[in-house]
Amino acid sequence: MKKMNSSEIRKLIISSLENETDNSIVTSELQESLSYDFSEGFEETVLERIFALEPVVKRQFEFDRSFNLAFYRIAFTGAAAIVILLISLFLKEGSLSFDSLLGVSDSYSESIICLLTGK
Amino acid sequence: MIKESYREVEDDILVKAALNGDKDAFGEIVSRYRKMVARTVKGMLGDSAFADDIGQEVFIKLYKSLPEFRGEAKLSTYIQKIAVNLTLNEIKRRKRFFSMFLQKGNNELHEFDIPDNGDEKRNDARETVNMALMALDPRFRIIVTMRMLQGYSTKETAEILDLPLGTVLSRLSRAQEQLKEILKKL
Numbered sequence: 001m002k003k004m005n006s007s008e009i010r011k012l013i014i015s016s017l018e019n020e021t022d023n024s025i026v027t028s029e030l031q032e033s034l035s036y037d038f039s040e041g042f043e044e045t046v047l048e049r050i051f052a053l054e055p056v057v058k059r060q061f062e063f064d065r066s067f068n069l070a071f072y073r074i075a076f077t078g079a080a081a082i083v084i085l086l087i088s089l090f091l092k093e094g095s096l097s098f099d100s101l102l103g104v105s106d107s108y109s110e111s112i113i114c115l116l117t118g119k
Numbered sequence: 120m121i122k123e124s125y126r127e128v129e130d131d132i133l134v135k136a137a138l139n140g141d142k143d144a145f146g147e148i149v150s151r152y153r154k155m156v157a158r159t160v161k162g163m164l165g166d167s168a169f170a171d172d173i174g175q176e177v178f179i180k181l182y183k184s185l186p187e188f189r190g191e192a193k194l195s196t197y198i199q200k201i202a203v204n205l206t207l208n209e210i211k212r213r214k215r216f217f218s219m220f221l222q223k224g225n226n227e228l229h230e231f232d233i234p235d236n237g238d239e240k241r242n243d244a245r246e247t248v249n250m251a252l253m254a255l256d257p258r259f260r261i262i263v264t265m266r267m268l269q270g271y272s273t274k275e276t277a278e279i280l281d282l283p284l285g286t287v288l289s290r291l292s293r294a295q296e297q298l299k300e301i302l303k304k305l
Contacts, residue, residue, distance in 0.1 A: 006243040010302050013248075013267070017299045027270030034245045034268070036157040038174045043149045046178045047142060057183055064186070 004033040130194040138185055149178050152198050155269065159202040162264035163257070164209065165249045173209055177202045199269070199279050203261065210257050251301045259294035262287060 004012065009030070016026040050057075086096060093100035104112065125133065125147040136144030156177050161170045180201050188197055252260050265276040277287040 004244055006247040009244040010247055010305060013251075014299055014302050016267075017295045023266060024270055026267060030248070030268055031158070031270075034158075034248055035154075036161045036245070036268070037154050038157050038171050042153060042171065042174065043146055046149050046175050047146055049175060050145065050179055050182050051142060053179070060183070061186055 003035075004029060009033055131190055134185060134188060134190070134194065137182070145182060148181070148194070152195060155195060156198060156202045158268045159199065159264055160206050161249075162252055162268045163206045163260055165253055166245065169209065173205055174202075176205055180205065196275075196279060203265075203279060207257065207261065247302075247305060251298060251305060254301045255294060255297055259290055259297060262290045263294050263298060266291060 012026060012029055016023075089100060090096055125136075125143060128144075128147070130148070130151075133144045133148050137148060153174070156174050157170070160173045160177070161167075164170045164173065177198065181198055184201070188194070252263065255263065261280065262276060265271045265279060266273070271279065273287050273291065274284060276282075276291075277284045280287065
């Protein structure tokens, strides 16, 4: 494919905008003629920068991994404790109402006042 | 130099190898996608010296975020998203920086682009396109870059930019109108 010059490119874009030419044709012409790229030695610079940072990045990966693992362990233990608590509550109180959760399901209001005030 | 054996290897295998610390595998990813990233970054920022730095940042960020890449999207889309975000952040950063020193209305980004004086011959066609793109508002410029320079469909553009399809379509239509006027004046 022959590289287009400035005015050809301009005409191509304008005609594509006016006549709704197939976008893929315009794109391939533009990619060929404009040939955007980074300067020479780009890859080497990127790799040098990355592998100079590598120990820091590796530590970060390891921290993230162990943090996630610790989080899952804590979350699982917590969830298991809640389930056990609910089961024992249900077995003891016979229901899972809010009152039974607070441990006041079989208390009358008078006895609560008595309990709180001591009279 | 990148290992020849990686030339035909698929992206997901390269990602796995790069995660295991294989420098050549990551080098192949850079080599495979550098032009795609250059189109986005240079389409948005112009042929400036900053563009290479942003390009490098894109691949460094990619390397750091590889453990989070689950392969649900294509690697190219994932890289493109990083490139778009970093480029838009750079535009915002420059806008903030220049607005601190210059009066409002006088801080158009293209006026501050440093021309790349490398050994590459000046590409007139590229200069024309860059000038036209730089005259567009960044919100429209990114849509034109994705559609015309990268060849993405409007749906893919919406996905990469995290925008609703309707927004992309309306911005594209306005961008095309503006671009036509700008190119006619050039």
